[in-house]
Amino acid sequence: MRASRYLIATQKETPADAEIISHQLMLRAGMIRKLAAGLYTWLPMGLRTLRKVERIVREEMDKSGGQEVLMPAVQPAELWEESGRWTQYGGELLRMNDRHGRDFCFGPTHEEVITDLIRNELKSYKELPANFYQIQTKFRDERRPRFGVMRAREFVMKDAYSFHLNAESLNDTYQVMHRTYCSIFDRLGLDYRPVQADSGAIGGSASHEFHVLASSGEDDIVFSTESSYAANIEKAEAVAPAGERPAPGEAMAEVATPGQRTIAAISEFLELDVKRTVKTLLVKGEADEDGNAGLVALILRGDHSLNEIKAENLAGIAEPLTMATDEEILAAVGCQPGSIGPVNLNVPVIVDRSAAHLADFVCGANKDDYHLTGVNWERDVPLARVEDIRNVVEGDPSPDGKGTLEIRRGIEVGHIFKLGNKYSQAMNATVLDENGKTAVMEMGCYGIGVSRIVAASIEQNHDDKGIIWPDAIAPFEIAIVTLNGHKSPTVAEAGEKLYEQLRQAGYDVLLDDRNERPGVKFADMELIGIPHRFVVSDRGLTAGTLEYKGRRDADKQDIPLEQALPFMVKASPRKGL
């Protein structure tokens, strides 16, 4: 491509509303433009990278036996009513009416549509397993779209759905997809980690997320220092502290704590390590047959935070997790939220493993402005139910017993699920098994955030000059910058010749033939992040050389003119060369 005939829409200024580096650089490098909140146009430069990501995803999906389909973006409400999600799915589902007043949505995901398709198409176990995928524009009406294409409302996703006679077959395909995802992210040149994830809301028995490691990531992911254990924070297990609970050493006493309503305030007021306190959170319990729901108390060590997903997954707790209001607490317990404690509490109590290991701890007295000190489980308050309900913290032991946990930030770019029969059961998607009996299919689903990957890659690959693309997804692999080509026909001609030579060898080349100052051209090519750069100048041509600089190189080097192609083939091997 000749830059003089191409939209090079670089910008010097960092856009004010772009918070993270990938968003800033995608705008500055002229890859995207905002149309409205969470809606972006992909400019030519950005679309080239997006299409390369798509191609890698497609090739690996095909290689693993996936069959590409394309389902409508607009989906009828009837199918979502069958699965129950028309009412369950919240504000992120963009709903609409057609001209006849019928309900539709802009699909954020396609479980219902594919299940409907497959229940009509596949009749026999002989046609299983089967795995269908699409690469498609989806819509999720995010309350707070932000970070550019990282959390856009309209985005490109690869979604795949597999169908099986039984759980073993699902498990096989799940493993294949796990490996396929690793191949995809390897080829994309990403530093990523597959981590165990909670599969709660979507259902099913297992789930892994694939995270690109980046400080701007919105998710906490957890690793063991000494094993391959990795999980997202929602899923990472907080194991019980080692050893026996210490024996009681103090007598329980009520102390006045006027105006002290937070854990921090209490521990300062009583001059006590926060780890000796517990906090008591009241949440809604599961509703009974008549729809009445009482409250449930969750007890955590003062320095720990509630893991809402873990809590929500417990029996007896309403889903989604709902905190009791101040009024409900006052009515049930008779005090303000800051003064609740487990002793003599008239609601069921669930104690976190770490809190359950405390002795001589401090808690609210269920009376405003009073706390209890020297409290001990069993002696002062029964320890009926102990569960893992907290987020792990750095230094916690790894659940597999090897090493301790580290926490890093990740950007979720892939997610694979064993759905089991959640959708197939609800929508009656069955086949005949070997014995001619009707069997509900098992399903898996497998997503990749295609457009998000573009941003995630930039989060990992940039410097103060701009983006640094891996060769595989660079909009152009090579930039040829001609210096004063509009004045020097020799330079212009040599530039064209090199351009044709490298292009015909199969490289994506951008010939920067613009009538711009060298500094402007260099800055643009670096901002755009093209991995390989040749400079054609009169000075060089006189000496029979080109200047080469890799985007990550500290120094330039001179290459004999006729060595350009062999040099490139060595730097970035090409099939058949």
Added chain:
Amino acid sequence: MRASRYLIATQKETPADAEIISHQLMLRAGMIRKLAAGLYTWLPMGLRTLRKVERIVREEMDKSGGQEVLMPAVQPAELWEESGRWTQYGGELLRMNDRHGRDFCFGPTHEEVITDLIRNELKSYKELPANFYQIQTKFRDERRPRFGVMRAREFVMKDAYSFHLNAESLNDTYQVMHRTYCSIFDRLGLDYRPVQADSGAIGGSASHEFHVLASSGEDDIVFSTESSYAANIEKAEAVAPAGERPAPGEAMAEVATPGQRTIAAISEFLELDVKRTVKTLLVKGEADEDGNAGLVALILRGDHSLNEIKAENLAGIAEPLTMATDEEILAAVGCQPGSIGPVNLNVPVIVDRSAAHLADFVCGANKDDYHLTGVNWERDVPLARVEDIRNVVEGDPSPDGKGTLEIRRGIEVGHIFKLGNKYSQAMNATVLDENGKTAVMEMGCYGIGVSRIVAASIEQNHDDKGIIWPDAIAPFEIAIVTLNGHKSPTVAEAGEKLYEQLRQAGYDVLLDDRNERPGVKFADMELIGIPHRFVVSDRGLTAGTLEYKGRRDADKQDIPLEQALPFMVKASPRKGL
């Protein structure tokens, strides 16, 4: 691809609700499935063809200097309000509200979005001309979606938009796009015609449609028998009859025509050639400053039909064309619609060129149940305004003076427009010209119905066994059918070997290794329309041959086993072989 691991979703029965052959065959060949009215899932087999069409369109657009972008499907209402189309666009615009209650639409076209983008990105005439395109899923909420993907609500379109400093530059790009479209449709193997089209509603000065000729087409297109003149029926000019209008021969007389209200009835009742009658249609006139609109009479020869587009484009007539109601006619003229005529009519009269050439004609007397005979222009009624307001009919003289007109049915697969400054003016899209002065850009827009092309191709390429794909867009180019491969390892092995050989040579090959009867496999491959078929059998292998049959061939032929590849290269040449 191995058929045993691929969704071959063929059906024997012709679906009841599929009216046209392409819709029937796309369903029967397992290319698409209906999700809801006008919403189709592309199954793997269909998607392969769709992607090949996309690729050809993309390659030719790139070759002609188009720059690919990807704009959001969901568009904010504000932009459509700027252009005025938010209110003008009818029920086909799928409107929706996001979670914050803001108005959006699912884009049926992207003039507003691209104009908004370009007015922000391009500042100088030096950056012009520029041509941006996308291949994207669009939505048009058709009142009556039908014919499968031919007239679906959700569909894939290539839309391109060019920007220019002046009309000359627009004209150049328009010509380039005209040639590009011809290259695209040539490569797609379509029998098509570019025809002049009306550019009324979208505006602009010129427009051509590209029609695939097919009897199932919904449009009438008009050709000269002796020149390259071609236009759609909306645009095709009906020239005035040759020679002078005959002199009056009869006296005007009023005759009673009790109950005779149609042209057919009148001409039968009066035993008169229908070509001696005129019909008078009353339509709404253009509203004056106060919003009041009178009626206008349109006079046509009895055997001719009104061309609504031509009428609507005339000064003095309301847009869109609106027929007067019976009540309005009664109030204005004092009679029923079937008895109106131009003589002493108290509304302005516009006479079609052919009607204006009549002498001694019959018309309504503006009095129920009475007509006038022997009426003559000028003598009995002034001939104030003569215009071309009728549809041409077969046998009319060609407007270029060469030959007569033929009418055939066409499927519109492409449309190019000179938009002029309709959008750039309304949305203030300007650049600085050579003199540093602000200039409103000229625009062109260029559409191709990508998914419709798949259906249109089938309308032209099928027989009673199924689809007959051109090589360029066949889902697979070659089918290898193994006979009893599950019983004969020799056959299975030879099939695999041939499959690998042809695949590695760059052909898209479907190896039909299914455990099905030969008849089933042959029927499926023919229904799917794969252009080249090899059969591997024990009998053939013993003789060292394969059987070959082209999809259009009457007879099979035996090919020596080792000649398969050279044979294919000859039948369907491959780059580099």
